[in-house]
Amino acid sequence: MSGSPPAVPEAHSVETYHPPKAMLENHPSKHHLSSFEEYQKLYKQSITEPKVFWAERARELLTWSKDFQTVHSGSLANGDNAWFVEGELNASYNCVDRHAHKDPNRVAIIYEADEPGEGRKVTYGELLREVSKLAHVLTNLGVRKGDTVAIYLPMIPEAIVALLACSRIGAIHSVVFAGFSSDSLRDRVVDAQSKVVITTDEGKRGGKLIGTKKIVDEALQQCPDVRNVLVYKRTGADINMTPGRDLWWHEEVEKYPAYYTPVPVASEDPLFLLYTSGSTGKPKGVAHSTAGYLLGAAMTGKYVFDIHDGDRYFCGGDVGWITGHTYVVYAPLMLGVTTVVFEGTPAYPNFSRYWDIIEEHKVTQFYVAPTALRLLKRAGDHHVRNEMKYLRVLGSVGEPIAPEVWQWYYDVVGKGRAQVCDTYWQTETGSNVITPLAGVTPTKPGSASLPFFGIEPALVDPVTGEEIHGNDVEGVLAFKQAWPSMARTVWGAHKRYMETYLQVYKGYYFTGDGAARDHEGFYWIRGRVDDVVNVSGHRLSTAEIEAALIEHHSITEAAVVGVADELTGQAVNAFVAVKEGTEVNEALRKEFILQVRRSIGPFAAPKAIYVVPDLPKTRSGKIMRRILRKIVAGEEDQLGDITTLSDPSVVAKIIEVVHEQR
Numbered sequence: 001m002s003g004s005p006p007a008v009p010e011a012h013s014v015e016t017y018h019p020p021k022a023m024l025e026n027h028p029s030k031h032h033l034s035s036f037e038e039y040q041k042l043y044k045q046s047i048t049e050p051k052v053f054w055a056e057r058a059r060e061l062l063t064w065s066k067d068f069q070t071v072h073s074g075s076l077a078n079g080d081n082a083w084f085v086e087g088e089l090n091a092s093y094n095c096v097d098r099h100a101h102k103d104p105n106r107v108a109i110i111y112e113a114d115e116p117g118e119g120r121k122v123t124y125g126e127l128l129r130e131v132s133k134l135a136h137v138l139t140n141l142g143v144r145k146g147d148t149v150a151i152y153l154p155m156i157p158e159a160i161v162a163l164l165a166c167s168r169i170g171a172i173h174s175v176v177f178a179g180f181s182s183d184s185l186r187d188r189v190v191d192a193q194s195k196v197v198i199t200t201d202e203g204k205r206g207g208k209l210i211g212t213k214k215i216v217d218e219a220l221q222q223c224p225d226v227r228n229v230l231v232y233k234r235t236g237a238d239i240n241m242t243p244g245r246d247l248w249w250h251e252e253v254e255k256y257p258a259y260y261t262p263v264p265v266a267s268e269d270p271l272f273l274l275y276t277s278g279s280t281g282k283p284k285g286v287a288h289s290t291a292g293y294l295l296g297a298a299m300t301g302k303y304v305f306d307i308h309d310g311d312r313y314f315c316g317g318d319v320g321w322i323t324g325h326t327y328v329v330y331a332p333l334m335l336g337v338t339t340v341v342f343e344g345t346p347a348y349p350n351f352s353r354y355w356d357i358i359e360e361h362k363v364t365q366f367y368v369a370p371t372a373l374r375l376l377k378r379a380g381d382h383h384v385r386n387e388m389k390y391l392r393v394l395g396s397v398g399e400p401i402a403p404e405v406w407q408w409y410y411d412v413v414g415k416g417r418a419q420v421c422d423t424y425w426q427t428e429t430g431s432n433v434i435t436p437l438a439g440v441t442p443t444k445p446g447s448a449s450l451p452f453f454g455i456e457p458a459l460v461d462p463v464t465g466e467e468i469h470g471n472d473v474e475g476v477l478a479f480k481q482a483w484p485s486m487a488r489t490v491w492g493a494h495k496r497y498m499e500t501y502l503q504v505y506k507g508y509y510f511t512g513d514g515a516a517r518d519h520e521g522f523y524w525i526r527g528r529v530d531d532v533v534n535v536s537g538h539r540l541s542t543a544e545i546e547a548a549l550i551e552h553h554s555i556t557e558a559a560v561v562g563v564a565d566e567l568t569g570q571a572v573n574a575f576v577a578v579k580e581g582t583e584v585n586e587a588l589r590k591e592f593i594l595q596v597r598r599s600i601g602p603f604a605a606p607k608a609i610y611v612v613p614d615l616p617k618t619r620s621g622k623i624m625r626r627i628l629r630k631i632v633a634g635e636e637d638q639l640g641d642i643t644t645l646s647d648p649s650v651v652a653k654i655i656e657v658v659h660e661q662r
């Protein structure tokens with residue numbers, strides 16, 4: 001990659017942070033690994049003897065109703081990976097029963113309702129009863145092992161109950177984020193062939209009501225195969241109930257006993273589907289196995305987040321996305337600790353909401369996306385008035401975290417007493433794949449650091465398809481070995497699975513992300529390869545330019561896209577949101593450009609800077625650069641579906657800004 005900017009930040013500009021001393025001293029017990037060297041040793045074993053490594057962990061962390069003999073079979077090249085082949089187990093037994101038997105009064109769920117003070121706690125004993133009753137209800141509705149159930153629920157404890165009730169009877173849950181439109185819901189229900197949908201009368205988020213049942217009703221007009229809708233009463237709104245089809249959750253669960261014998265499933269039986277959008281085509285129903293997925297959740301919960309008995313774990317992700325599946329539900333419950341289910345938003349009723357929750361419940365691990373951190377950083381440090389002295393781990397997920405935001409997280413939220421863990425993974429990987437281990441791995445702001453056990457990263461030259469060896473290099477991130485929690489297929493479209501992930505570079509799993517490996521082997525995620533801009537032969541990461549822009553004190557958020565340019569191939573266009581009260585003029589725009597020139601180099605300087613009120617983001621906070629790319633390309637009439645944006649009205653405002661500046 002000659003002619004590229006330095007692949008990796010210069011060593012002198014990057015500070016290495018060791019696990020904070022105060023965290024080590026305040027630890028209630030001790031870290032699961034004693035040293036970084038121990039990680040290195042175990043990691044090596046996980047790569048050279050994966051079967052030995054994973055068999056031991058699978059027997060330690062999962063409870064089996066039937067043991068396995070074959071640890072792993074199949075290959076990446078053939079796309080037929082199977083783990084713990086002959087084994088049988090039940091996910092809800094692993095997440096609930098075994099903890100309830102030991103300590104029924106232990107709190108499984110702390111529910112923080114949208115309105116502060118309106119939540120409640122659910123113990124493992126109660127969870128077992130609720131899951132069992134719902135399992136009876138589903139069975140009575142004709143749901144059988146291998147059937148899918150669509151779940152369209154807000155962030156309430158019943159969402160967890162619903163997931164676990166499905167798994168208790170061997171059914172496959174298919175959660176659709178309760179912010180998706182009725183059309184998106186319909187497509188997912190139809191694709192997954194779900195015959196039962198679980199929802200609420202309404203949802204409540206950030207003080208606003210969401211008509212979930214109404215959306216379900218609309219979707220179901222075009223889902224002829226749906227037999228029943230189970231409705232949990234959340235707000236008591238006056239809603240339509242279709243006789244014979246719609247049933248009240250509270251009336252149904254009343255009818256059944258508080259115990260349901262868990263149905264054992266095979267290791268490879270699917271636990272769930274989760275739809276995810278690719279760069280092309282309709283959303284894919286990514287299918288995860290039962291045993292391998294659960295092991296990934298438990299292993300990363302234990303080693304990445306350093307979960308210990310008695311911890312109170314708070315992941316701010318929604319159960320409608322993979323982060324919610326793995327780190328609100330499965331990781332904490334597999335390990336028998338308390339998980340916080342937060343229904344609201346970080347800005348309601350004010351910007352201290354997260355910090356108040358952490359303080360009140362003595363949260364030990366907090367996990368959130370940088371987009372929320374940027375919002376809260378922008379709101380001002382005075383909102384972070386809590387001590388939060390139990391915090392040991394501060395996780396970041398979903399997008400690169402700019403060093404500046406990382407530093408704020410570390411200093412202002414963690415007060416230097418908690419470790420920031422920038423975790424890289426995907427819906428398809430099931431659990432964290434490149435990530436520090438809290439208490440063990442040294443970190444560098446902006447780097448997801450090192451591979452998790454069993455993950456063997458490779459950087460591939462996108463042109464030749466050859467692996468790039470050595471350090472201080474950059475390429476497309478791929479994995480060379482199968483790992484237990486990798487997605488097994490795309491529901492009903494195995495060919496698409498093969499083409500998207502396993503046939504791009506034969507023998508590798510293709511992530512779709514660009515990455516660099518620095519002189520110490522640390523990984524720096526550059527963003528999706530379709531977000532890479534090439535200016536005069538310089539490969540630029542949009543994430544890198546964004547990080548540079550955000551270093552400017554006036555900028556709160558930035559999104560960079562490549563635009564076709566006659567002279568340079570592609571040119572960089574930047575969209576930025578600025579602090580309230582900032583006067584926007586030509587001089588300021590020049591400053592922004594200078595910021596990038598200074599931080600990365602003149603070749604990276606944006607050709608245009610658009611100051612916009614907000615960026616187009618999905619409800620999970622991902623910036624939709626695709627929309628920005630269309631706008632700057634003058635293809636506003638081809639924006640596609642923008643209903644999944646958290647605020648679709650920003651699009652018109654952005655178009656206006658771009659037009660004005662031309």
Ligand code: WT7
Pocket residue numbers: 276322323396397398399400401422423424425426427428448511512513525527528
């Ligand atoms: C894509 C996966 C699984 C978490 C929620 C998103 C980006 C994820 C990081 C990170 C830089 C990240 C990648 C990846 N991504 N984590 N720590 N640093 N980028 O799941 O919707 O499946 O998206 O999110 O581009 O491919 P997802």
